[in-house]
Amino acid sequence: MxxxxxxxxxxxxxxxxxxxxxxxxxxxxxxxxxxxxxxxxxxxxxxxxxxxxxxxxxxxxxxxxxxxxxxxxxxxxxxxxxxxxxxxxxxxxxxxxxxxxxxxxxxxxxxxxxxxxxxxxxxxxxxxxxxxxxxxxxxxxxxxxxxxxxxxxxxxxxxxxxxxxxxxxxxxxxxxxxxxxxxxxxxxxxxxxxxxxxxxxxxxxxxxxHKELDNRIAVIKLFPGITRSVIAALMLHAEVRAVILETYGAGNAPTSTWFTELIEEAIAQGKHVVNVTQCSGGSVMMGHYETSSHLKRLKVINGKDITTEAAVAKLMYLLGQGVGPKVFKTIFETSLRGEMV
CATH class of the missing domain: 3.40.50.1170 (L-asparaginase, N-terminal domain)
Incomplete structure (x- = not known):
């Protein structure tokens, strides 16, 4: 048998x-x-x-x-x-x-x-x-x-x-x-x-x-007319360690000065900001359009073709592992379990 x-x-x-x-x-x-x-x-x-x-x-x-x-x-x-x-x-x-x-x-x-x-x-x-x-x-x-x-x-x-x-x-x-x-x-x-x-x-x-997960994460879905106070309330909250920005199309976002300054402040506070497209399919291509060049310049993490669900999971995992700030962006942008290109 x-x-x-x-x-x-x-x-x-x-x-x-x-x-x-x-x-x-x-x-x-x-x-x-x-x-x-x-x-x-x-x-x-x-x-x-x-x-x-x-x-x-x-x-x-x-x-x-x-x-x-x-x-x-x-x-x-x-x-x-x-x-x-x-x-x-x-x-x-x-x-x-x-x-x-x-x-x-x-x-x-x-x-x-x-x-x-x-x-x-x-x-x-x-x-x-x-x-x-x-x-x-x-x-x-x-x-x-x-x-x-x-x-x-x-x-x-x-x-x-x-x-x-x-x-x-x-x-x-x-x-x-x-x-x-x-x-x-x-x-x-x-x-x-x-x-x-x-x-x-x-x-x-x-x-x-791995059993250590850190869920101090915020997901912000951009929409035309979203205000500074709404984004600031989430992005700059003391308990938040990482933010997923669901951006438009290939990773595009408003170029308003206040928006750029909020991201700069969040990153200066040691928070990780990830750019994920809110489209069902496709990939983030920061720098492809002018409306994403500022995100690339700010060294926002490129979520590429990752889903929001997988981005949430990956952040919880990496934060839970205590990955250091110098390598966090590189590791997130690397496929660990086939979750991204």
Missing amino acids: KNRSKILLIYTGGTIGMIKDYKTGVLRAFDFDKLLMRIPELSHLDCEIDTYAFEDPLDSSNMDPDHWVRIASLVEEHYKQYDGFVVLHGSDTMSYSASVLSFMLENLAKPVILTGSQLPIGDLRTDAKENLITAIEIASLKKNGRSVIREVCLYFEYKLYRGNRTTKINAEHFEAFASMNFPPLAESGVHLKVNHQYLLPTSKKPLKV
């Missing part, structure tokens, strides 16, 4: 583990053991599945760094026992969780795949079964005794994405996620097609789990 993959299924909460009270129409969590009972097809997969469930299922809107540490710790604790991990998670903040876990789990040599659903598993037209079954199947893939997927991913609606490249784009369609700047790692159809050329290279170093 060949060596079957062992998969640990971690249920954190989310729609996939909900049932509807048809009298009130309200969704509520149900016993996780019943989730597996509702999908007998899982017995046909060529792998062993064990489960772990949060005692209090979490709506992903309540996800925070403590929960991320808990998930990463579970992977660390069971890393030698299992060949892969599937994390069931609410879709609303799944891209944030997938992004931060990619940084927390350094030298990952096994799959950690996040998935969930738009409809509860008991609904007639649910997407939960396909997402769960295929996520487990992908997590169990091996070649020459080694896992095929060796990074943190997100699986939803027939596509496997690099987790830190994703964004939730739709609250109603089954195709809830997109990876605008990086192609899918695998696609599920009649056959399961893995795009090996896009996978991260294998690390030969042992897994290292």
